[in-house]
Amino acid sequence: MDLCRIYSEICRTALAAGEIISQTEAASVAVTQKSGTANYVTECDIKVQAFIFERLSAFAPEIGFFGEEDAAEKSHSRYTFIVDPIDGTSNYMFGLKLSTVSIALCDLAENQTLAGAIYCPYTGDLFSAIKGGGAFLNGDPMQVSDNGLEHSLAAFGSTPYNRANAKMHMNILADVFAASADVRNLGSAALHLAYLAAGKFAGFYETTLSPWDYAAGALLITEAGGKISNFDGDPPSLDRPDSIVAGNAAAYPRMLEIIRRHM
Ligand code: IPD
Numbered sequence: 054m055d056l057c058r059i060y061s062e063i064c065r066t067a068l069a070a071g072e073i074i075s076q077t078e079a080a081s082v083a084v085t086q087k088s089g090t091a092n093y094v095t096e097c098d099i100k101v102q103a104f105i106f107e108r109l110s111a112f113a114p115e116i117g118f119f120g121e122e123d124a125a126e127k128s129h130s131r132y133t134f135i136v137d138p139i140d141g142t143s144n145y146m147f148g149l150k151l152s153t154v155s156i157a158l159c160d161l162a163e164n165q166t167l168a169g170a171i172y173c174p175y176t177g178d179l180f181s182a183i184k185g186g187g188a189f190l191n192g193d194p195m196q197v198s199d200n201g202l203e204h205s206l207a208a209f210g211s212t213p214y215n216r217a218n219a220k221m222h223m224n225i226l227a228d229v230f231a232a233s234a235d236v237r238n239l240g241s242a243a244l245h246l247a248y249l250a251a252g253k254f255a256g257f258y259e260t261t262l263s264p265w266d267y268a269a270g271a272l273l274i275t276e277a278g279g280k281i282s283n284f285d286g287d288p289p290s291l292d293r294p295d296s297i298v299a300g301n302a303a304a305y306p307r308m309l310e311i312i313r314r315h316m
């Protein structure tokens with residue numbers, strides 16, 4: 054497999070998909086509800102996923118494809134593209150310009166991401182990484198920060214579609230807030246992970262996410278010198294939903310210690 058060639062195509066596809074999102078007015082697209090609480094999908098999510106599927110499956114037909122939106126294109130093989138066409142769908146629906154495209158090439162047999170890109174079309178920021186080759190923001194190398202949690206921002210996601218663990222989640226949040234300079238929820242898990250890899254956040258956690266939310270971001274973080282795991286400290290699963298905690302070298306153990314107090 055020519056990983057560099059696939060990595061370039063992942064980056065180009067993320068850029069092109071992002072332009073579809075930024076040029077499609079949310080007010081003009083139909084919205085339907087998926088399972089869970091306030092879990093929406095817009096026509097734009099489906100259109101962008103179909104675009105990515107057509108482009109990547111023409112480029113590398115031997116590689117499987119697994120996207121967030123239910124569609125006939127789902128297929129798994131050892132090497133599979135894991136795709137979130139719009140991460141931050143509620144932001145998109147409500148006109149908050151904070152949504153991303155996330156594309157990863159994963160080796161499911163080894164539970165690892167080989168290449169990934171996260172693109173925010175509203176800022177023009179393309180975050181990308183290739184295994185063993187580093188992480189980049191718009192082509193320049195990026196690194197996690199080396200500030201401790203107490204002097205940094207920490208990001209969190211609220212797991213909005215499944216509120217069964219909301220109490221535990223809010224208890225963790227109170228302690229992360231107390232231990233950090235401040236907390237943020239930007240409404241896109243992929244953006245949180247990309248910003249952590251770029252040194253803007255020192256830590257991040259969310260009680261449940263799906264592989265398409267973190268498949269690309271996990272590689273960005275490790276290639277940028279950070280750490281990411283589930284709440285048990287194991288590598289996040291690429292074939293089922295998982296908890297996620299991430300951070301720079303100083304913040305990751307602190308975040309995990311806070312989380313464990315509440316488990
Ligand atoms: C959601 C966003 C949100 C996170 C949710 C995700 P979606 O993804 O990443 O920040 O809190 O858990 O499901 O539905 O907008 O693609």
Ligand code: CA
Nearest residue numbers: 137140141266
């Ligand atoms: Ca998502």
